[in-house]
Every structure is written in structure tokens, then in C-alpha cells.
Amino acid sequence: MATTAAASYKARKEAFVSNLYGSSLTEINLVTLVAAAAVFLWTTLQKNYSLFTPSSPVALLADFLLNVCAILFAITLYSSAPLALNVFLITPAVLLVFLKTGQSTTSSDGSANSSARKPRKPANVDPSVVSGRDTSTSNASLTLPVRPFLTHYRGSMLVVTCLAILAVDFPIFPRRYAKVETWGTSLMDLGVGSFVFSAGVVSARAVVRVRFSDPASPQTTSNFGSRFIKAFRHSIPLLILGFIRLYSVKGLDYAEHVTEYGVHWNFFFTMALLPPFVEISDSLIRAFKSYEVFALTLAVVYELVLDNTDLLSYILISPRGPGLLSKNREGVFSFTGYLAIFLAGRGTGILLVRFNEPVSKVTKQSSPSEVTRRERKSVLRGLFVMSLVYGFLYWATTSIYMFNLTVSRRLANLPYVLWVVAFNNAQLFLFGMVEDLGPIFSYNPEDKDRVRSATSRILAVYNNSGLVVFLIANLLTGLVNLTFNTLDMPPLEAMGLLIVYAVMVTGVALGLDKSGVKIKL
Numbered sequence: 001m002a003t004t005a006a007a008s009y010k011a012r013k014e015a016f017v018s019n020l021y022g023s024s025l026t027e028i029n030l031v032t033l034v035a036a037a038a039v040f041l042w043t044t045l046q047k048n049y050s051l052f053t054p055s056s057p058v059a060l061l062a063d064f065l066l067n068v069c070a071i072l073f074a075i076t077l078y079s080s081a082p083l084a085l086n087v088f089l090i091t092p093a094v095l096l097v098f099l100k101t102g103q104s105t106t107s108s109d110g111s112a113n114s115s116a117r118k119p120r121k122p123a124n125v126d127p128s129v130v131s132g133r134d135t136s137t138s139n140a141s142l143t144l145p146v147r148p149f150l151t152h153y154r155g156s157m158l159v160v161t162c163l164a165i166l167a168v169d170f171p172i173f174p175r176r177y178a179k180v181e182t183w184g185t186s187l188m189d190l191g192v193g194s195f196v197f198s199a200g201v202v203s204a205r206a207v208v209r210v211r212f213s214d215p216a217s218p219q220t221t222s223n224f225g226s227r228f229i230k231a232f233r234h235s236i237p238l239l240i241l242g243f244i245r246l247y248s249v250k251g252l253d254y255a256e257h258v259t260e261y262g263v264h265w266n267f268f269f270t271m272a273l274l275p276p277f278v279e280i281s282d283s284l285i286r287a288f289k290s291y292e293v294f295a296l297t298l299a300v301v302y303e304l305v306l307d308n309t310d311l312l313s314y315i316l317i318s319p320r321g322p323g324l325l326s327k328n329r330e331g332v333f334s335f336t337g338y339l340a341i342f343l344a345g346r347g348t349g350i351l352l353v354r355f356n357e358p359v360s361k362v363t364k365q366s367s368p369s370e371v372t373r374r375e376r377k378s379v380l381r382g383l384f385v386m387s388l389v390y391g392f393l394y395w396a397t398t399s400i401y402m403f404n405l406t407v408s409r410r411l412a413n414l415p416y417v418l419w420v421v422a423f424n425n426a427q428l429f430l431f432g433m434v435e436d437l438g439p440i441f442s443y444n445p446e447d448k449d450r451v452r453s454a455t456s457r458i459l460a461v462y463n464n465s466g467l468v469v470f471l472i473a474n475l476l477t478g479l480v481n482l483t484f485n486t487l488d489m490p491p492l493e494a495m496g497l498l499i500v501y502a503v504m505v506t507g508v509a510l511g512l513d514k515s516g517v518k519i520k521l
Helices: 002-016 025-049 057-074 082-109 111-117 127-131 148-167 187-213 224-251 267-288 291-308 311-316 329-353 368-398 414-436 445-453 457-464 466-483 491-515
Strands: none
Touching: 025 057, 025 082, 025 148, 025 187, 025 414, 057 082, 057 148, 057 457, 057 491, 148 187, 148 414, 148 457, 148 466, 148 491, 187 267, 187 329, 187 414, 224 267, 224 466, 267 291, 267 329, 291 311, 291 329, 291 414, 311 329, 329 368, 329 414, 368 414, 457 466, 457 491, 466 491
16 A cells, blocks of 8 residues: 555656746746845945855854845745845845945045045056966966856856755746756756856866966876876766766655656766766867857757757657667757857856956056956956847747747757856856945955955855755755655745755855865866
8 A cells, every 4th residue: 555655656746847838038037036136135235234244143144045045935935926026135235235325425525534535546466467377387377366256156056956956846836947848948947057057167267277377288288088088087976976866766766757868867977978078079179269169069060960860759759769878868969968058158167267358458557456347347248248149049049030949958959058058148247247236356366355255155155065065955855855745745834844955955065165175066
């Protein structure tokens, strides 16, 4: 009897996440806007009142409520009214901005503060230090700017990912936010691609250090074989995690959605294959001169193969044969799209981590904060342009007046790639705009304390240990599903459990940061 009940519950769980059609891009954009809105409020509070400096239990609690609970509410209690939640977050932030502006104007007009109007002598700035272009060719001498808005972007992405993988098992999480069966857009479909894109963004730091610091370094001059072996070694931990998840799902008879990746494949295997295939791509990218161009070429070729061969029908409707390829065809072939997303992310990352202001404009009369302001605006211009370009390409591929293609996360086809890349460039632009309204600091290494004060502690710890945090979130998700009947849990109990889960995951991230452990994606 118990076996029959367990089998019935497993079937219900699988049906709960199957045959879904997603939601509109407008709704998805409103839900994801909550993350930037929360950081906007955090930034104005920090700039006006230094509320989060120094770090204290009260400051951490406020940080957690803003940057974790606000996102949790967006995908649960406020899922039907994400615009209202955005208004609740943005309104006080805007009031704080104008309030501070008004106070500054009043004080500058007063005679008592006439000394404040005296021009301050700019600090001498060494252009080579600010730009990271030292005369030495040592890798250690290359200074790459640490951008708080990039930390906020990646931290928020990890928060929503960790929350969604458990929340999706509760009725309080709308079905339209869960992954679609084949065609359409949803919040979780976007999350998978964004996870890969952000990994590509972060990987750009290593590329910039090697290519722009010392062209004769061993990393640059070593042969392809040694670089490929090194890349494969980076894949081993992810392969191990993939096999652990596979064993857990099969061994515990855990509910699974086979059409998502296949019978044996899972997302860890997709991530594990990226390093060696990215190394192969690096050897080809020299001919394209651009990661973005190569990524687009790869996605277009993959789409042409899907549309002009039997591959599309093979992936979607062919019976699953005894071979491993047939059983895991979704995971195997969608990898091409994810590789394109990763490479596009690396292209964006190079824009973010390189110094983008011409050295000729960086003079000894430029203060560090002025250099940073110009540098940030240069980056934001690039992000804005890329958002427009990828957005137009997405419109062109999906418009009924053009190519009339449909997004498919299951295939990771061309429209899916363009959607993910356009969205993430736009998100980075938004977080960059928020940073521009925040505390004044410079990207100089000597100003690291002020950079730290301009960065949310909660989002920073998620960013610093992304891989471990994601693994812990997966383990806790499995534990919750094996312990509780999530399908029939009332909303109040579900929210309580999700908040406890969020506290535990955040606590692990804080503990890892306290111990000095940093294992990024």
C-alpha cells in the first residue's frame, strides 16, 4: 500500500512540472526587476545612512530581507503583482535620492558651508595603475577593476536560482514560472541560461589577465594539448557532482522530468563539458576576432541544422532507443546553445573586467573617483549597445514578419540564446546604473574598503562561493522533497519552510565567507 502511495505521489510530482507553457516576457522582466529594485534601495540606504557599514546582525538582517526575501516574495506571494512589489522597493529609494539631492542643494547655498564650494585639488593618479596597464609584464601587475554591480548581478542571479529550485515544488510558486515543456518562455528557463552566461562573464578575468598582461606567458604560449588537459581538470568536480545527482535521483526513486535533459543527463554534466569545449572554441575564435561573433555563428549554424535536417524531430518526438545518445539527446544537443551563451557571456565579461577608458584621458589631474565615473559610463555604453543589438536580433528571429522562430530552452535554439544574452546584458546595465547612483569610490586597489562598503554583504557571499552554495541548495531541495509533502502544503506553511531554507543557504554562504573559502562558478 505504501509503495502504491509513493508511486502515485511521484507521478503527481512529475505531472506538476510537466506540459507547462510559461509566461510572457513582460511578466518575466517585472519579476526579475525586483532584484535590481532591491539593490537600488540597498544602495540608497547605504549612500545616505551607511546602514550596512560596519556589518552587524541588524545590517545583515536588513540585507537579507532586501536581497533575498524580496526575491522570494516576487516568485511566491507577489507573483500576481510583481509591479506592485517593484513600486514598494523603488519608491522609497527614489525619495531618498531626491531627499539627499535637496539637502545637498540647500547646504551648498548656505553661507556656513561656503567652504564646501572651494574646488578640491585632484589627487595625483598614475594612469598605468588606474588602467591596470603597468610597465611590468608580470601577470601579478595587471590590475583588473572589481565592479560591485557585477557582484550584485551574479549574487542576485544565484539567489533567485537557489530559491526557485525548491519553490517550484510548491503550489505557491506559479506553474507559469516553471520550465516549459518545449516551446515558450518562463522564469526558470531564463534562470538556466543566465547561470551559464554569468559563468562566462566571470571566466573573462582569466582571459584578460593572460592576453593583456604578458603575451609570452606560459598560459598563452603553451600548446593546445596542455591547455585542454588543464580545462578538463576543471570539469572533474562538476562531473563528480553530476554523477552524484544521477545516483541520488535513480537510487532514491526521486521524481524527474525526463524531457528536460534526458534519462541520465543533468545540468551539472552540461556545466562540466563547458571548460574543454570552450578551450577548443578559443582555438577557433582567433579567426573570428570576437567571442560574440563566434557565439552568434555557432548559434545560427545550430539553428540551421535544426531547421533543415531531421535533428529537430529526433530530439522532440523520436522514441528513446537503448543507446545513451538517444536517451539523453536533449542534454547532448542543447549543449551547443549553452556553449554559445557561455561564449557570449565571456565576450561581455571582457568588456566588464578590462579598463575601457583610453589612457590618454586619464591624466594626473583626474581624481580616482572621476576616472571611475568615466570608466563606468564607458562600460554602461557598451552594455546598452549590446542589449539593443541582441534585443533586435531576438525580435528579428521571433517576429512573424521576419523568421517567426519560437524560443525553446529544451533545444537551446537561436531565439533562446539571443533572449538569454539580451536579457543578461540589460540586467548588467541596470545594476551598473544603480551603482552609478551609489556611494562614490574608485576602482583603485587602494580603495578596496570603499568598494566593499558599496557591495551588499549577502550578495557578495553568494557570488564568492557560487558552486558550493548551489550544491548545498540542491541537497537541501532534495532533503525537503523527501521529508515533506510539498504538493499539498498550505501557502503559510510553504512560505515558512522556504524562508527557513533561504536562511540556511545564506548561512552556509556566510560561513564559507567567514572561513575564507571561495569556490566560484
